Amino acid sequence: MSSCTHTVKGTGKSRYTVKCMKRVCFPILLLVFCCFAEDVHPITHRRIAQVMGVGGADWLVRPEREAEEHPDQALDALKLPKGAVVADIGAGVGYFTWRLAERVGPSGIVYGEEIQQEMLDLLAKNMSARKLRNVRMVLGTIDDPKLPKDALDLVLLVDVYHEFSEPEKMVDRIRESLKPNGRMVLLEYRGEDPKVPIRPEHKMTVDQVRAELQPQGFRFVQSIEILPQQHILIFRK
Numbered sequence: 001m002s003s004c005t006h007t008v009k010g011t012g013k014s015r016y017t018v019k020c021m022k023r024v025c026f027p028i029l030l031l032v033f034c035c036f037a038e039d040v041h042p043i044t045h046r047r048i049a050q051v052m053g054v055g056g057a058d059w060l061v062r063p064e065r066e067a068e069e070h071p072d073q074a075l076d077a078l079k080l081p082k083g084a085v086v087a088d089i090g091a092g093v094g095y096f097t098w099r100l101a102e103r104v105g106p107s108g109i110v111y112g113e114e115i116q117q118e119m120l121d122l123l124a125k126n127m128s129a130r131k132l133r134n135v136r137m138v139l140g141t142i143d144d145p146k147l148p149k150d151a152l153d154l155v156l157l158v159d160v161y162h163e164f165s166e167p168e169k170m171v172d173r174i175r176e177s178l179k180p181n182g183r184m185v186l187l188e189y190r191g192e193d194p195k196v197p198i199r200p201e202h203k204m205t206v207d208q209v210r211a212e213l214q215p216q217g218f219r220f221v222q223s224i225e226i227l228p229q230q231h232i233l234i235f236r237k
């Protein structure tokens with residue numbers, strides 16, 4: 001008798017039926033697991049945060065944000081020269097983009113990059129309300145910010161890196177867009193501090209960021225700790 005017709009003890013089913021069930025059920029279970037498993041970074045295994053939708057646009061310009069984040073003090077620390085070419089990746093509605101544009105002046109360029117067209121539309125409104133003409137809007141994808149290569153002095157990521165669903169691909173593309181010795185700067189809520197009232201996957205520790213970025217060809221320069229709740233993390237290409 002062939003194995004297909006053997007009855008498996010206690011089930012009343014043939015071995016063939018049991019084999020078929022295993023063949024069908026295992027891939028289905030794997031698919032269900034993959035759909036519901038949370039994305040984690042392959043090096044640090046931190047949970048990757050959900051992307052903030054355009055519904056959060058008002059929160060990005062909440063009046064108390066200046067007192068909470070000291071955006072101008074953060075940018076002072078970067079000592080950006082006039083004429084610099086910079087990118088604000090995951091720019092949202094442009095809270096940092098317009099500040100960058102004012103700092104680099106008309107001889108500089110700011111690429112305001114986003115993956116959500118609705119955010120870019122609000123960013124464009126905010127720039128024209130301020131009569132800023134040195135901002136170029138860029139619609140990127142989750143794995144490519146679509147920036148020019150070897151062109152940028154600085155790339156700024158404010159409260160964004162922890163949302164990258166394809167962090168390694170994004171960082172590779174960012175690295176390509178920087179000039180030699182160009183800077184990549186991250187502002188991230190302090191993951192080391194339990195008193196910072198932000199969900200854990202939206203915070204990062206200095207060790208986590210270094211562990212993820214250094215293997216991708218970035219040199220850690222310093223962490224500036226002058227902001228109430230966030231690290232300013234500076235890397236060079």
Ligand SMILES: C[S@@+](CC[C@H](N)C(=O)[O-])C[C@H]1O[C@@H](n2cnc3c(N)ncnc32)[C@H](O)[C@@H]1O
Pocket residue numbers: 051052060089090091092093094095096113114115116119140141142143145157158159160163164165166170
């Ligand atoms: C919390 S908001 C911060 C916006 C802005 N940087 C600010 O501080 O006002 C995060 C933004 O990052 C964007 N984002 C998430 N993943 C991205 C990616 N892979 N590339 C570009 N932007 C991304 C989201 O669309 C969202 O607008």
